[in-house]
Amino acid sequence: MGEAIRVRARHAARGLDVDVTVPEGSMLAVVGPNGAGKSSLLQLISGDLVPDDGEVTVHGRTLTGPDVHIPPHRRAVGYLEQRALLFPHLTVVDNVAFGLRARGRDRRAARARAAAELAAVGCADLAGSRPRELSGGQQQRVALARALATDPEVLLLDEPLAALDAGVAPELRRLLRTRLRGVTTVIATHDLLDVAALADRMVELTGGRVTAEGHVDDLCQRPASAFLAGFVGVNLLHGDTHGDARVWLAPTIAIAGAVDGDLPPGPARAVFAPAAVAVYRAATHGSPRNELPAVVVAVEDRWPVQRVTLAVAGQRIAADLTPASVRELALAPGDDVLAVVKATQVALHPG
Numbered sequence: 524m525g526e527a528i529r530v531r532a533r534h535a536a537r538g539l540d541v542d543v544t545v546p547e548g549s550m551l552a553v554v555g556p557n558g559a560g561k562s563s564l565l566q567l568i569s570g571d572l573v574p575d576d577g578e579v580t581v582h583g584r585t586l587t588g589p590d591v592h593i594p595p596h597r598r599a600v601g602y603l604e605q606r607a608l609l610f611p612h613l614t615v616v617d618n619v620a621f622g623l624r625a626r627g628r629d630r631r632a633a634r635a636r637a638a639a640e641l642a643a644v645g646c647a648d649l650a651g652s653r654p655r656e657l658s659g660g661q662q663q664r665v666a667l668a669r670a671l672a673t674d675p676e677v678l679l680l681d682e683p684l685a686a687l688d689a690g691v692a693p694e695l696r697r698l699l700r701t702r703l704r705g706v707t708t709v710i711a712t713h714d715l716l717d718v719a720a721l722a723d724r725m726v727e728l729t730g731g732r733v734t735a736e737g738h739v740d741d742l743c744q745r746p747a748s749a750f751l752a753g754f755v756g757v758n759l760l761h762g763d764t765h766g767d768a769r770v771w772l773a774p775t776i777a778i779a780g781a782v783d784g785d786l787p788p789g790p791a792r793a794v795f796a797p798a799a800v801a802v803y804r805a806a807t808h809g810s811p812r813n814e815l816p817a818v819v820v821a822v823e824d825r826w827p828v829q830r831v832t833l834a835v836a837g838q839r840i841a842a843d844l845t846p847a848s849v850r851e852l853a854l855a856p857g858d859d860v861l862a863v864v865k866a867t868q869v870a871l872h873p874g
């Protein structure tokens with residue numbers, strides 16, 4: 524696959540310094556904490572943000588560079604945001620046809636294409652409606668039709684499902700998946716479901732820098748940062764290994780696990796699910812399981828489980844317990860306990 528988008532840019536006021544590429548026809552997910560620069564990266568591609576220096580190329584053509592800045596409306600870039608922002612005074616079909624008309628298509632051709640795009644997102648019957656008559660999910664479908672009607676070279680999605688009801692989002696996610704197959708797309712999202720369902724590759728931004736980059740499967744199965752581990756919903760402990768299927772978190776505290784591939788001596792990490800962690804008050808002698816000394820940091824109701832946050836060798840992990848076991852143990856912040864995890868539930872990775 525060739526490279527469709529390359530962004531190599533610095534923007535001091537946004538704290539941004541990135542080098543990101545997107546292969547032709549693939550979807551790149553951009554994740555990271557609030558303020559990490561996800562929207563700013565999208566704006567560099569759309570042309571809404573001009574970098575201090577650097578370059579934005581699409582299919583080898585420079586859209587932004589030392590002496591060039593093609594304005595947003597002259598880029599073949601589609602944009603879908605949290606809110607559809609349809610023109611309230613135009614009918615649905617004219618909203619979708621608007622971009623084509625602006626590009627000089629005659630009214631009949633523009634309307635015909637708009638009608639086809641509406642049909643493709645399941646909204647053919649809404650053509651004559653006004654935007655205010657539509658639900659949030661319908662508006663977002665129309666916005667997708669509008670974005671695709673102009674055959675964009677690149678589509679940018681900025682949290683496209685975040686404002687929708689939980690019941691509507693899955694349907695729209697499925698629609699994005701079918702409609703965007705083969706369209707070079709960059710999606711900024713806080714939702715693991717978007718990444719898992721839609722994206723091929725992902726980058727993690729932290730403070731305006733790329734801190735991880737790779738295939739979605741790799742980054743989700745072997746998260747290398749606390750943010751990615753939290754995003755994926757797993758625990759991550761950093762330490763060192765001597766190469767014997769154990770990761771030392773402190774001079775006297777090690778966690779044993781299963782090694783997938785090689786685990787050479789050096790820095791290593793242990794990954795396991797919150798549901799794999801049990802909490803005990805006292806040692807369960809003779810047990811082949813990991814028993815890590817821990818301090819309770821917080822107990823939070825996440826029905827149907829209680830999420831217990833623990834400090835282990837200066838790092839944080841989560842344990843999901845039943846309400847009954849939390850009551851029985853009478854856990855409270857500051858308590859010394861043991862976090863118990865079976866080695867078979869722990870994956871060890873280098874790095």
Ligand SMILES: Nc1ncnc2c1ncn2[C@@H]1O[C@H](COP(=O)(O)OP(=O)(O)OP(=O)(O)O)[C@@H](O)[C@H]1O
Binds near residue numbers: 538
């Ligand atoms: N219009 C703006 N003017 C000035 N600074 C901005 C503007 N928009 C964002 N910033 C700043 O630029 C940095 C990156 O913000 P950006 O919105 O790109 O992050 P983000 O990862 O999209 O965040 P979120 O997840 O909250 O949407 C932040 O420090 C933010 O405060």
